[in-house]
Amino acid sequence: xxxxxTMKETYIAALANKMKENKNIVILEADLxxxxxxxxxxxxxxxxxxxxxxxEANMIGVAAGLATFGKVPVCGSFAAWISRRDYDQICxxxxxxxxxxxxxxxxxxxxxxxxxxxxxxxxxIPLFRALPGMTIVEPSDSIQLSQAIPQxxxxxxxxxxxxxxxxxxxxxxxxxKFVLGKADVLREGGDVTIMAYGxxxxxxxxxRPKSWDxxxxxxxxxxxxxxxxLTQPVFSSRPKRPEGLxxxxxxxxxxxxxxxxxxxx
Numbered sequence: 173x174x175x176x177x178t179m180k181e182t183y184i185a186a187l188a189n190k191m192k193e194n195k196n197i198v199i200l201e202a203d204l205x206x207x208x209x210x211x212x213x214x215x216x217x218x219x220x221x222x223x224x225x226x227x228e229a230n231m232i233g234v235a236a237g238l239a240t241f242g243k244v245p246v247c248g249s250f251a252a253w254i255s256r257r258d259y260d261q262i263c264x265x266x267x268x269x270x271x272x273x274x275x276x277x278x279x280x281x282x283x284x285x286x287x288x289x290x291x292x293x294x295x296x297i298p299l300f301r302a303l304p305g306m307t308i309v310e311p312s313d314s315i316q317l318s319q320a321i322p323q324x325x326x327x328x329x330x331x332x333x334x335x336x337x338x339x340x341x342x343x344x345x346x347x348x349k350f351v352l353g354k355a356d357v358l359r360e361g362g363d364v365t366i367m368a369y370g371x372x373x374x375x376x377x378x379x380r381p382k383s384w385d386x387x388x389x390x391x392x393x394x395x396x397x398x399x400x401x402l403t404q405p406v407f408s409s410r411p412k413r414p415e416g417l418x419x420x421x422x423x424x425x426x427x428x429x430x431x432x433x434x435x436x437x
Contacts, residue, residue: 173342174341174342175313175314175315175339175340175341175342176314177314177339178314178337178338179311179313179314179317179335179337179338179340180208180335180337180338182314182317182318183209183276183317183321183335184209184210184212184213185318186321187210187213187246187321187325188212188213188216189322190321190322190325191213191217191220194244194325195220196243196244197220197243197244197246197325198221198222198243198244199213199214199217199220199221199222199245199246200221200222200224200231200234200235200245200247201214201221201223201231201247201249202223202224202225202226202227202249202253203223203224203225203226204249204250204278205223207250207278207337208276208278210248222234228249228253228254228258229257231247231249231258232258232261232265232266232273233261233265235247235265235271236261236265236266236271236273239271239272239273244273244274244325245273245274246274246276247273247275248278249276249277250278250279250284250291251277251278251279251280251284251293251296252284252291252292252293253291254275254276254277254296254332255277255296255300256293256295256296256299258275259299262275262300262303266330267304267305267306267330270304270329270330271330272328272329272330273330273331274324274325274330274331274333275330275331275333276335277293277296277332277333277334277335278337279335279336279337280293280294280296280310280334280335280336280370281293283336283337283338283371296332296334297334303330305329305330306330306331306332307324307327307329307330307332307352308331308332308334309331309333309334310333310334310369310370311370312340312343312344312369312370312371312373312374313340313342313344315342315344315345315348316343316344316348316350317335319348319350320333320350320352323350323352324352327352336370336371340374341371341374342374343373343374343377355367358373358376
């Protein structure tokens with residue numbers, strides 16, 4: 173079942189609610205208000221919204237200046253652009269000083285679809301994982317996203333939010349409670365552990381390889397902070413056969429020890 177609202181609509185609703193509470197939150201855009209959905213924010217709070225124009229790197233510099241004086245800038249752009257075009261400014265102006273800035277990367281991976289290869293972002297997670305103090309969050313559905321936004325805005329450090337804009341498959345129910353920095357066990361199983369984040373959580377929970385016999389069972393985990401910060405998800409047991417895990421998952425389940433990668437002969 174798909175969510176009733178798109179992820180973009182959920183993001184804007186949660187952001188607007190938080191802006192009513194915290195007057196220090198300001199919105200910065202690089203002429204993408206329609207894509208990010210912030211046109212509503214611009215109409216409601218014109219004195220707290222700035223369109224920098226098609227100048228993404230300059231937007232990060234402006235955000236750093238605002239954050240220096242106690243504001244909480246929220247900068248939106250496509251994931252490919254905010255990670256690649258703005259990386260030096262984010263590294264030096266934001267993370268070097270640990271400034272409280274929120275970066276919104278729209279439609280990561282192939283979610284950008286028909287916009288083409290120049291707009292796809294696969295390297296954004298490893299890029300931002302390399303930055304000191306950066307937290308990466310990618311919610312799996314609207315319920316999780318609506319609870320994540322207030323916590324992200326309350327965190328006094330840089331955050332990169334990977335935001336799928338369309339309707340996502342519903343993963344959680346009304347009883348779900350989001351806790352930033354922890355993992356969720358979505359389904360128990362004894363043969364293999366499947367870990368996922370973002371819109372792939374739905375498939376990790378609901379699907380299993382067709383080659384398995386009827387006795388096969390999979391434990392499904394959801395980890396929505398694939399970053400080098402807040403690396404303490406609640407593991408009640410070690411995965412039985414971890415395969416294809418990212419470096420962040422491997423580092424966490426191995427006790428945060430250095431992971432050596434050996435080049436094959």
